[in-house]
Amino acid sequence: xxxxxxxxxxxxxxxxxxxxxxxxxxxxxxxxxxxxxxxxxxxxxxxxxxxxxxxxxxxxxxxxxxxxxxxxxxxxxxxxxxxxxxxxxxxxxxxxxxxxxxxxxxxxxxxxxxxxxxxxxxxxxxxxxxxxxxxxxxxxxxxxxxxxxxxxxxxxxxxxxxxxxxxxxxxxxxxxxxxxxxxxxxxxxxxxxxxxxxxxxxxxxxxxxxxxxxxxxxxxxxxxxxxxxxxxxxxxxxxxxxxxxxxxxxxxxxxxxxxxxxxxxxxxxxxxxxxxxxxxxxxxxxxxxxxxxxxxxxxxxxxxxxxxxxxxxxxxxxxxxxxxxxxxxxxxxxxxxxxxxxxxxxxxxxxxxxxxxxxxxxxxxxxxxxxxxxxxxxxxxxxxxxxxxxxxxxxxxxxxxxxxxxxxxxxxxxxxxxxxxxxxxxxxxxxxxxxxxxxxxxxxxxx
Numbered sequence: 133x134x135x136x137x138x139x140x141x142x143x144x145x146x147x148x149x150x151x152x153x154x155x156x157x158x159x160x161x162x163x164x165x166x167x168x169x170x171x172x173x174x175x176x177x178x179x180x181x182x183x184x185x186x187x188x189x190x191x192x193x194x195x196x197x198x199x200x201x202x203x204x205x206x207x208x209x210x211x212x213x214x215x216x217x218x219x220x221x222x223x224x225x226x227x228x229x230x231x232x233x234x235x236x237x238x239x240x241x242x243x244x245x246x247x248x249x250x251x252x253x254x255x256x257x258x259x260x261x262x263x264x265x266x267x268x269x270x271x272x273x274x275x276x277x278x279x280x281x282x283x284x285x286x287x288x289x290x291x292x293x294x295x296x297x298x299x300x301x302x303x304x305x306x307x308x309x310x311x312x313x314x315x316x317x318x319x320x321x322x323x324x325x326x327x328x329x330x331x332x333x334x335x336x337x338x339x340x341x342x343x344x345x346x347x348x349x350x351x352x353x354x355x356x357x358x359x360x361x362x363x364x365x366x367x368x369x370x371x372x373x374x375x376x377x378x379x380x381x382x383x384x385x386x387x388x389x390x391x392x393x394x395x396x397x398x399x400x401x402x403x404x405x406x407x408x409x410x411x412x413x414x415x416x417x418x419x420x421x422x423x424x425x426x427x428x429x430x431x432x433x434x435x436x437x438x439x440x441x442x443x444x445x446x447x448x449x450x451x452x453x454x455x456x457x458x459x460x461x462x463x464x465x466x467x468x469x470x471x472x473x474x475x476x477x478x479x480x481x482x483x484x485x486x487x488x489x490x491x492x493x494x495x496x497x498x499x500x501x502x503x504x505x506x507x508x509x510x511x512x513x514x515x516x517x518x519x520x521x522x523x524x525x526x527x528x529x530x531x532x533x534x535x536x537x538x539x540x541x542x543x544x545x546x547x548x549x550x551x552x553x554x555x556x557x558x559x560x561x562x563x564x565x566x567x568x569x570x571x572x573x574x575x576x577x578x579x
Contacts, residue, residue: 155365155438156198156232157485159356161207161254163187164487165521167540169205171220172306172340174212184223187542188255192482193232199478200228202255204317206308207542209342213311215304222315224257230472234363236444241429241465242362246288248318249462250366251472252345252358253517254542256310257318258366260463261412263297269398293399293411298456300410302334307342309456321456322369322448323357324348325545331453343545348454349515351381352497356438357448357517358461362468366446366461367436369454374423375442377435384432386449386457387425388415415458429467430459444468492520492564501560505574510548512560512571514539525561534558550575 169182186207192199204224211220228251250258264287265277274295275283283289297320304311307326310319323345327337346355346368354368373379390408399413400406408414417428426432431446439445444467449457498516512524522539526548534553537546539562548560553575560571 154193154198154232155356156230156359156363157191157193159253159438160191160200161187161517161542162191162485162487163189163541165541167207167521167542169203169207169221170209171211172209174214177339179209186254186540188253190478191485192478193485194479194482196232198230198232199475199482200230200251200255201478202226202228202251204255204257206254206256206317206345207540208308208344208544209306209340210308210310210312210317211306212340213304213306214336215301217304217311219312219315221312221317224316226474227476227478228472229475230359230361231363234444234468234471236467237362237469241467242470243465244463247313248316248361249466250358250360252319252323252366253356254345256323256345257316258358258360258461259297259313259318259320261296261298261320261459262294263301263320265295265300266291267293267295267399267411269293272400293396293413296410296412296414296458298458298460299407305334305336307334307337307340308344319345321460322348322450322454324368324454329450329454331455333455341545341547343543345542345544346517347513347515347544348450349498350383352515353381353437354447355517356436359472360446360462360466360468361470361472362466363472364431364444364446364468365436365438366448368448369450371424371436371447372434375432375434377440379423382424383452384447384449385420385425386430386459387417387420387427388458389418390414391416409458412458412464427467429465430462431467492522492567494562494567494569496569499562499569499571501571501573504572505576506550507575507577508550510550510558510560510573510575511545512539512547512562513545515544517542517544520564523563525563527559527561529557529559550577 167186169184169186170179184205186205188202190201244260248257249260268275325344326334354370358366371384373382394402435442446462448461451457499514501512525536526534539546558573562569
């Protein structure tokens with residue numbers, strides 16, 4: 133009853149907001165410093181600097197729409213894609229037209245489709261769960277995708293058993309849990325790095341470290357990380373336990389569960405190859421009374437930090453080990469009316485949203501250094517996705533500069549190797565404008 137009453141109140145709240153406070157305008161990571169993309173190639177753990185600009189290039193709006201111009205290239209390092217994918221992340225140079233006042237679809241829900249179904253705040257694409265491969269029950273074999281026979285009806289045909297990209301394409305994801313399709317770099321899932329999960333299921337970060345869009349913080353409401361094509365926001369994995377903003381911070385959970393069946397109708401029997409969870413249809417929606425469980429679209433009405441009056445929001449769900457959990461972000465159908473599209477130019481008469489200039493103030497709870505003491509590497513990690521470019525310096529006790537890096541907007545981690553350091557005390561200094569934060573680190577390599 134509590135949820136129904138709260139939902140009713142939210143439906144009565146006008147969605148129109150002042151442009152300067154509408155998160156659909158203000159949240160994007162605008163690249164004002166010329167940040168460019170970087171990528172790894174297989175066999176080389178030194179990233180290569182690219183010429184394409186990263187993140188979002190401009191944000192324009194009118195009374196009804198926001199126009200987001202982005203390359204689709206992140207600030208974090210992409211690649212390599214070790215499943216034989218010959219593609220690299222290449223600039224898409226798209227202009228997305230998104231609604232400022234998204235609305236619920238009160239008719240038949242619109243299914244998500246292969247390809248773009250959302251945009252992260254750095255301009256990188258969100259895809260749904262599928263990878264274009266399915267089961268053809270007439271041939272009793274896989275169809276679609278590279279090296280397979282085409283599926284009946286073509287790549288957009290609706291099949292009975294559609295392969296889940298997350299387990300099937302694990303080998304081809306980079307450290308950020310993403311990969312390109314014909315150059316269109318995209319995430320199907322929670323955009324945090326593999327090696328930040330409690331149970332690490334890929335070792336790609338060991339050789340090709342990167343940092344993903346954000347770091348999961350179990351003690352804070354996850355940031356707004358993107359928008360679905362119906363215009364509703366997408367948050368990270370943690371939020372308020374109750375939809376009215378109370379109950380503390382908890383992991384927001386998917387309501388989809390594996391059926392546990394050993395046989396599939398018109399599909400392959402469950403086996404080591406086609407295991408339970410290999411196909412999207414292995415999951416069944418199971419309603420739960422707790423408000424931290426999501427609906428069939430993987431969202432809920434709730435108060436969030438950016439929407440204190442409440443909004444419908446999707447969440448990038450993970451399991452207890454922080455491994456991605458189906459349906460991963462949005463789906464298998466949208467909650468709202470899908471109105472986002474791409475346009476060839478920004479219309480005349482729109483207003484350009486200019487980022488405010490300010491000195492970034494550090495929040496102690498959002499920055500940490502580890503391990504401490506350390507023997508091989510010093511890592512600085514930030515959980516605030518809205519940070520500007522930050523200068524990170526490693527200095528010794530005499531105040532001498534040992535090394536310096538820039539933690540770029542859209543990145544969350546930087547590392548200093550200790551191979552050339554002596555045992556002793558060092559300091560990691562993070563600064564921007566008039567703000568500065570210093571961390572004491574002890575290097576102890578033993579004997």
